[in-house]
Amino acid sequence: MSGGIYLIQGDYQLVAMNERPYDSEALLQELLDKYPNLLGLDRPDDTVGPDWLIVKRTGSIPTEDIRIERWSLNHLFLDRKGIPTLVEVQPDDEDDIRKETIGQMLDYAANAAVYWPVESIVEQFEINCRRQNRDPEQVFEDFLGTDIDEREFWQRVKTNLQAGKIRLIFVANRIPPEVQRVVEFLNKQMDPAEVLAVEIKQYISPEHGMKTLVSRAIGQTVEARQKKSSTTRERRQRWDENSFFSEYLTRYGEDEAGLVREIYDWVNEIPPLHLQWATGDTYGGFGARFTTANGMTELFFVGIDGTIQIVSDVYAALSPFDEEEEWNELRNRLSSIGLALPIDPSEKRLPNIHLSTLPNEEALEPVLSTFDWIITRVRGETV
Numbered sequence: 001m002s003g004g005i006y007l008i009q010g011d012y013q014l015v016a017m018n019e020r021p022y023d024s025e026a027l028l029q030e031l032l033d034k035y036p037n038l039l040g041l042d043r044p045d046d047t048v049g050p051d052w053l054i055v056k057r058t059g060s061i062p063t064e065d066i067r068i069e070r071w072s073l074n075h076l077f078l079d080r081k082g083i084p085t086l087v088e089v090q091p092d093d094e095d096d097i098r099k100e101t102i103g104q105m106l107d108y109a110a111n112a113a114v115y116w117p118v119e120s121i122v123e124q125f126e127i128n129c130r131r132q133n134r135d136p137e138q139v140f141e142d143f144l145g146t147d148i149d150e151r152e153f154w155q156r157v158k159t160n161l162q163a164g165k166i167r168l169i170f171v172a173n174r175i176p177p178e179v180q181r182v183v184e185f186l187n188k189q190m191d192p193a194e195v196l197a198v199e200i201k202q203y204i205s206p207e208h209g210m211k212t213l214v215s216r217a218i219g220q221t222v223e224a225r226q227k228k229s230s231t232t233r234e235r236r237q238r239w240d241e242n243s244f245f246s247e248y249l250t251r252y253g254e255d256e257a258g259l260v261r262e263i264y265d266w267v268n269e270i271p272p273l274h275l276q277w278a279t280g281d282t283y284g285g286f287g288a289r290f291t292t293a294n295g296m297t298e299l300f301f302v303g304i305d306g307t308i309q310i311v312s313d314v315y316a317a318l319s320p321f322d323e324e325e326e327w328n329e330l331r332n333r334l335s336s337i338g339l340a341l342p343i344d345p346s347e348k349r350l351p352n353i354h355l356s357t358l359p360n361e362e363a364l365e366p367v368l369s370t371f372d373w374i375i376t377r378v379r380g381e382t383v
Contacts, residue, residue, distance in 0.1 A: 005203050005212060017203035017212050021173050028200065029074055029089050031213070032171065033057055036077060039087070039169060039198050040215035052085070053078040053143045056124040074171075076124070080144065082156035083167055084121070086112065090172040102182055105168050109193065112166065118158035155356055162253030165192040175199045180218050187219040192250050195219060239277045239284050244304065247284075252306055256355050259364055263302055266368050272375055273299065288371075292318060292378055299371055307352040308367070310334075316345035318378055330374070337367045 007015045022028050032038060036052035055076040075087035086108050090101065129136040140150055160166065170183065175197045186195040196219040203212040241264075249257040264286065267273050272290040278301070285303040289296050294317055301309045320326040322345070331341045339351040358364050 005214065007205075007210065007212065009208075015205050015208050015210060017205050017210065020202050020204050022202055025089055028171065028173065029057065031200070032075060032087065032089065035213075038200055038213060038215045039077075039085075039171070040200075040217045041196070041198075041220070051079065053125070053140070054128060055121055056128050076121070078121075078157060079167075081160075082153055083160050083165055084112065084157065085167040085169060087169045087171055090170060101170070102179070102186075105170065105195075109164075109166055109168055112161065116161065118154055118161065121157060122154055152356075159251070159253035159256065159356075162255065163192060163250050165250065167194040167196065170197040171200060172197070173199070173201060175218055183219040239286075239304075244277075244284070244286065247304060251304070252356070255360075256306065259355055259358055259361065260302060262361055262364055263308070263368070270372070270375070272379065290375065290378075294318065297378075299374065303352075306355050308355065309350060309352040310339060312341050312345075312347070312349040312351065315341065315374075320377060320380075321345075326377070330377075333370050333373060337370050 005017045007017060009015055033054065036054060039052065041051075055078060057075050074089045077085040077087060079085060086105065088101065088105055088108075126136045129139050137150075140153075144153065170179070175183075180197060183195055183197045196217055198215055198217050200213055200215045203214065204210065245257060245261065245264075248260055264275070267275050267286075267288045274289050274296075276287045276289055278285055278287065285301060285305075287301040288299040290299060291297070297314060297318065298311065303309055315321050315330060316327065321330050327341075327345050331343070334341055334351070338353045338357070340349070341351060342349050353367065358367070
């Protein structure tokens with residue numbers, strides 16, 4: 001036995017806790033089921049409640065043939081940001097957690113993103129709750145509170161899966177040094193995915209009937225964090241087509257990035273429009289601008305925050321919308337696509353549409369048609 005920790009009992013008696021391996025791999029799996037916070041990752045200071053939502057234990061990832069399931073993994077969790085977290089618990093025999101296991105885990109990740117629809121994850125979560133005689137809605141409420149939109153959370157899970165924003169965690173009583181080096185290397189290189197290991201050691205004092213668990217996360221090195229954060233900052237400072245769509249895909253996934261690509265192509269295909277890139281994290285994105293009697297005017301802006309935005313007083317200053325009847329027609333047109341202009345044109349607003357609310361390209365068509373109508377009206381062409 002190596003190492004040890006000490007506890008002080010109420011009578012100030014010092015109790016030595018000696019490290020002991022687990023009797024079985026199943027015991028460590030059960031502990032993670034009951035106490036998922038043993039994963040030991042950083043926790044935001046302002047959060048309350050559990051850190052993890054358990055989707056399934058001993059799950060499997062479907063293949064193209066839905067009759068066959070393989071790539072069985074020990075646990076699938078979701079964190080508060082909707083990031084799928086695949087956990088593989090390993091036995092103490094260090095020969096079992098070398099290249100083969102790491103390769104298998106990467107295989108899990110690649111196939112989960114392609115073959116595991118969010119509907120399947122929701123179904124597995126509900127089945128897991130009912131097996132424990134728990135109400136799925138109550139479990140979800142305990143996890144994120146009553147103010148969180150459940151549909152929005154599952155959409156976030158879908159987006160993370162499509163973007164490859166997942167977390168792979170190897171859990172064992174002991175993580176060998178060579179595996180630790182591989183995990184740290186992979187975590188430093190992979191973005192937005194994370195590869196981590198968690199060592200959960202067991203300390204016991206049989207004579208006092210006491211047990212203590214100590215977890216340690218491996219792979220969250222300062223170098224890895226700095227590299228990932230500096231890469232993000234670099235993307236945010238120099239927005240262009242490549243950096244914007246790369247970041248957008250990472251944040252929101254293929255479906256939503258595809259919608260933004262449609263908007264981007266539409267702007268480039270409409271002769272009066274000019275595309276202009278902005279800078280910064282919150283305001284990063286591109287604007288669709290065109291020349292009017294008032295000079296260069298912004299029709300709309302697509303932000304890296306996932307919205308299409310307009311500025312109400314910009315429209316109020318444009319002819320013919322500076323007339324009451326035309327303003328009211330504009331309000332009605334924009335309202336039909338989810339952009340609410342004020343009744344009073346002098347009141348400044350920044351209406352926006354969250355692109356996540358548009359399910360497909362068909363839903364985008366009336367949005368672009370409305371902006372096309374606006375261009376036509378401003379240019380004085382016959383509608």
